[in-house]
Amino acid sequence: MSSGPAGQTARSSVPPLTHGQRGVQRRATLRTHDGVAIEAAYDPGPDPEGEVAVVLAHGFTGDLSRPHVQRIAGVFAQRAAVITFSFRGHGGSGGHSTVGDREVLDLAAAVAWARSLGHARVVTVGFSMGGSVVLRHAALHRGRTEARTDAVVAVSAPARWYYRGTAPMRRLHWVVTRRAGRTVGRLGLRTRIHPHEWDPVPLSPVESVPLIAPTPLLIVHGDRDPYFPVDHPRMLAAAAEGGAELWLEEGMGHAEHAATDELVGRIASWVTASWTSSTAD
Template identity: 30%
Template sequence: MPDGRLSFLGRLNRTPKHRLAGWAVLGYAGVVCAGALVGAQILLRARSRWVPGEFMPVVRRGNDVLLPFSRETLSRGVVGIMPLLPNKGHAVLGPPEREKALVRRTVQHERGVLPHGSLAWVSTFVYNGTPMQLGVAYEDVAVRTEVGDMPAWHIPAISESDGSGERDAVVIVIHGHGGHKAQGLRALPALRRSGAASLFVTFRNAHGAPRVGRGHLTLGDREAEDLTAALRWAAEAGYRRALLFGFSMGGNIVLSALRPQHGPLALPVPGVLLDSPALDWLDVARANGRRYHLPAFMAAHMAGVVKWLVTRFGGQNFAAVDQLAAAPTFTRPILLFHGDRDRTIPVTQSDALAAARPDLVEYHRVEGAKHIRCWNIDPQKYDSAVEEFVHRVLNTGTTPSFISSEEHPHA
């Protein structure tokens, strides 16, 4: 007597092969389109209010902190921790060590108090506030753009504190997709020691910035106009040159701003710093399909649909933000960081850029680092590379030959 299973298999065997093939194609297309819709929405919209992290109780034993097992607390390298109750402070904790059912980390730097028994926010992003979390004074400023004012933090150079008013170089730091200005605060001490001022900026449709149209991102294309506006702000503030420092999508924004379609720049830009940059968005879509264990052919098809959807609804020109294709035209020295455990932006993109332009790129491929977590693995090495690069490009004695007066009419 056939059971339901055999009955089903019997009906399946009697179904014409062309009909089965049609159902398979429809099912495949449905999966691809559903995944592509989700992927396109992620690419087009990013307005997260909070810096990612986890909340947990703190056990304090002298200079050590014991925390529960979690994705953040077990992460390689350092993490940041901010107690919420009973009072606020901030600390940087060293690498993890397992202790029975807990994770032990040593306090490396502490501002305020991290008390025993407090409830705390723990994150590999380390900081979730303002430069005051590092004890650095700053001023809130607005970068005027054609779509509204972009909020920014301005940190004058240490040398400016003598009241002379002399301003030379500023490093303009721009965060990534779904990020916040706090994303770049890990590099602030190194930038301070380099002698340069800093301007931490955001861009349209990010949290805290003006919303434009439907709030869709263009993956670095139109956002580059907000960065060029930041260069104008710096020129009007008296700075004579600027370095650009981009994280993730911010790296694409930096490279897009330097391309000819965005016109002349308000200041000379003698160098660029990139951390885990998104250089090829179609490749990012493919890689994230593979991240969720899709076969390579399905991930490729899904990425193609994502590209079509993003172009259709966001008006995105993928060629305008394909920085690997544009690499032969780059002219400025680049300091590049990327972790080999990055599951968001494939490290192979930075490998390709470094291979294409060894004459310009100083590449730090960080073993064990996840997306935008290169600093966490070895803060001292990261900071040293940043300081040395800034000193090198700012102290060559002359303006690099690839910067022309036509390109920088306000310089």
């Protein structure tokens, strides 16, 4: 679902167009490498001079203003600086959703903004579609100073494209692939969806995972996820060949709505531990 080549080789170019004062939450408009305006927000967390920033990548039909996204951001902000943003086609961002393809460029813009704010370590945390994006971003932006990530957390992420094995995913495919579905997406879900199929098909999450090492990787998934059953996280972990940590959460459903504050706090602790470990090496 792309009007041109997927974002495998693109760089991000992300000067903030608007921003506030350091020490208070600020808003910005970021510009991606392909020219899409992305709304973003920055919370400096408990220490405005802290080294770690977490960049949150929301799920399909989310945006930075949604209560479930703000709740997750609030838990992380107790430990670190946090950047939230709306993927293209969502919220106040421009463009149209490509459901995981060119969204890599949106995430790259947010990561580069975090680095421009002075954070030495940037960790990407993605949910559902955002989970697939953080995996692809980590694989495609290795070694690039402004857009690289230092650790990756994928929550409720799919392993492969075109999955239709559950009723929720069959409904989602109808929204994405049918004109009537895209109208429902625009009017009912506040999500503008690109009308064209992917060309070429982007690198899948499971194809991306082997390219992420040695960057620390955490895969989190609920054993009651109604969208993607547990073969998805297990496939992702297997592709990492021992280079990923897998948490299968008992009783958990899907993505941000199912992630408890306790789970998000544990993820935040993992982020901090991975930073401590890497600086000690």
